[in-house]
Amino acid sequence: MLIADIEAALNGGTLPIGGEPWADRPWAEPPPAAAPAGGVDTIRVSDLGWRGTQPYAPLLAEGPSIERRVALAPGASDSVAWGFLRLASPGLIPGTSLAGRDTAMRRVRVRAGMRGFDAARGYPTDPPASALVDVFSGLAMSWQPRDDGAVIPLRDPGAWLAAPIGVRKFLGTGGAEGPADLAGTPWPIVRGGSASVPVRSVPVMLVNAAARVYRWTDTGIPTQLYEDGAPVYTGIGQVADAFAASPGVGNWSWDATGQIRIGSDPQGAVTMDGYGGATLAATVLRDLIVTGLGLPALLFDEDSAINTAAAVPYVGGWAWSGKESARDAIQPLLAALGARLVASRSGGLRPWPLRAIPATARAVAVFDTATAISVSPVSLDAPLAPPAAEWNVGYGRTHSMTANPKASVLPAERERLAQAWRTARWADPANLTRYVQAGRPDLVETALLGALDAQGLANALGALWGVPRGLWQVRVPTAAALVREIGDVVQIRWPADGLGVGLGGGALGQVVGDSLRGGEPTASLLVLV
Structure with a gap:
């Protein structure tokens, strides 16, 4: 038998309570647990009728029909789960009406159990709640009426990731809020990295031309400022407010809100190196989803993020414009881990590093x-079959390339500024002769910052996809x-x-x-x- 709990809001209600955005809450503070708010009820239905602490009306005509798929190709989009429930005549029984109610982005939980039989009394018995297992836990989309009832489309919690990551936007009122033409533009965001391996060549946004104040992120620590790729300005350190005082000719200063100020007019393109927040790619991923996007806590598996950071302690970081959807924003971080974001049956999204099975592994079934x-x-499909002869991993992203760096820039730095990626490579040339046409995968573009981590990922991809699967x-x-x-x-x-x-x-x-x-x-x- 199947039972379903479906949240529905009268006249739209309000969204479930989630975390606050970065701009309004201390960085990395966990959000409160997900909770319904503002006129949200739970509709309880089952296929055969079930009574636990509350009755579940026998109106579940079909479902759930669920598909879960992991994108196997490295660098591909994360996995998805989808399906539907079909209800027969919702509203026929009190407390089950969908009329005037909204189910979009509301939580749904479906559980299954086996009915017993009381031989002495001669009738079937309901399973206890403790014996039920999760079939699906995620989000509903807008319900759709049918002649014989209603259909409720289902999506895993990853549907929440369609929202943009940029929370804080310029008001366009002058000063730190920028000129009128910046009104509504998101603040740029930089996360990850460290003082020794920062996010490189981050573009900046001009906030105030007269004061020469720029914004490079919403919070973080800059390590170097460049003009056409050359560190021609001298940093004088952090100040309380970049607008408060000029650092002087040839100097630059910064404040904790992500602003920098230059003491004299630049003669070329200004870029930054810097870091902010967590250092490891897995933790940056967690913070971006939970703290930045405000995903309700029950929809993310915190333990999996901790375990992934321990198992794959790769340093990662990235610079975003703030206009990206969360799904697009997390992709280079997932690629850095060789991971997919998967939805468990209990509903929590979790990063899962896809690797070759170790020799010590034991089967659970x-x-x-x-x-x-x-x-x-x-x-x-290609490039996973036939096996590839090489895997190339992009790391150390140059977020803003410089075509004509200043003459003082050294050759190695000129090379970096002219290309978006540095690369680490795994190769098995023998695959070129083993197979008529070995796989030729594209560069795996990642948020990795260090060469050793990138080589570790390249080797892992070779171990997984350099042999027949x-x-x-x-x-x-x-x-x-x-x-x-x-x-x-x-x-x-x-x-x-x-x-x-x-x-x-x-x-x-x-x-x-x-x-x-x-x-x-x-x-x-x-x-x-």
């Missing part, structure tokens, strides 16, 4: 002729699929005839997707071997 219904191959659709009973998560290590042991050598003796793989249909006895898992 075995799928063979006794536990699986069928195993069938799924095509892997297989993708398999494993059909199993629905109950077996519901207890599996993205990233679980499983073993497939299946007769090799027709499926290629390797599965007959058992092969380890990791779950990278699944598909289930409400009410169906079987579901499928997508397993990368």
Whole structure:
């Protein structure tokens, strides 16, 4: 049986309570837990009728139908989960009406359980709440009326990431708020890095021409100012307010709000090096999503971010214009970790580094002729198959290239200023002869800042995709699929005839997707071997 909790707001209500933006809250302070607000009710329905602490009306006609897919190619977009619920005649039973209510971006939780049977009394029994397992927890989109009821589209919490990351915007009223033509323009944002490995060549925005005040971020510490790639100005350090006093001819100063002031008119393009907030790419990712975007806390798995930072302690950082959607903004950070942002069945988004399975790994489940219904191959597209002969990882992004640096700029720095990326490379030239046409992947563009970290990622990509891989659709009973998560290590042991050598003796793989249909006895898992 299935039960669903659907939040719905009368006349629109208000959005769930989430975190405050950077500009209004101390940096990296966790937001409060997600909570409904302003006229939000919970509609409770089930397919067979269930009563726990509250009744769940038997109006769930179909669903959930859920698909989860991980984008396998490095640098590709993050994974997504989607589906729908269908309700029969909502409103037929008190407390279940959708009329005049809004479900867009509201939380939905679907759970499943097995009914028992009381042989002595001769009737079926409901499972206790403690025995229910999560099928889906995420967000609803706007419900759609049907002649026989309503359909509620479902999305994983990643739907929240469609919002822009720029919270603070120029008012255009002069001074620190910029001239009128900047009104409504987001402040630029720089996150990550450190004093020794800063975010490089960050462009600046002119806030006040008369005072020569620029903005390079909303908060952070600059390490160097350049004019056409050359450090021709002398930094005199931090001041309380960049507008308060000129640093003097040939000098520059900065304040904690992300403003810099130059003491004399620049004769070329001004750029900055600097850093801000967390240092590790995984922690920058967490802060950008939770603190910056205000994603309700229950929709993000904090432990996974901590574990990823420990497992992949790569230094990362980036400069954004503030106009990017959160989904686009986090992409170079995910690429830096070789990770995907996946949604667990319980609803929390979590970064998952996709790596070759280590030799010490142990399977949490075995799928063979006794536990699986069928195993069938799924095509892997280029550049993942055939295996690539090389993987190149871009790091140390030059955010603002300089075509004509000043004469004093050294050759190595000239080279950096002329190209967007430095690269680290993994190669297996033998793949060029093993395969008629080895994979030729594009440069993986990342927010990594250091050469060693970039080489570590390149080596990891080579270990994963420099050898033949297989993708398999494993059909199993629905109950077996519901207890599996993205990233679980499983073993497939299946007769090799027709499926290629390797599965007959058992092969380890990791779950990278699944598909289930409400009410169906079987579901499928997508397993990368």
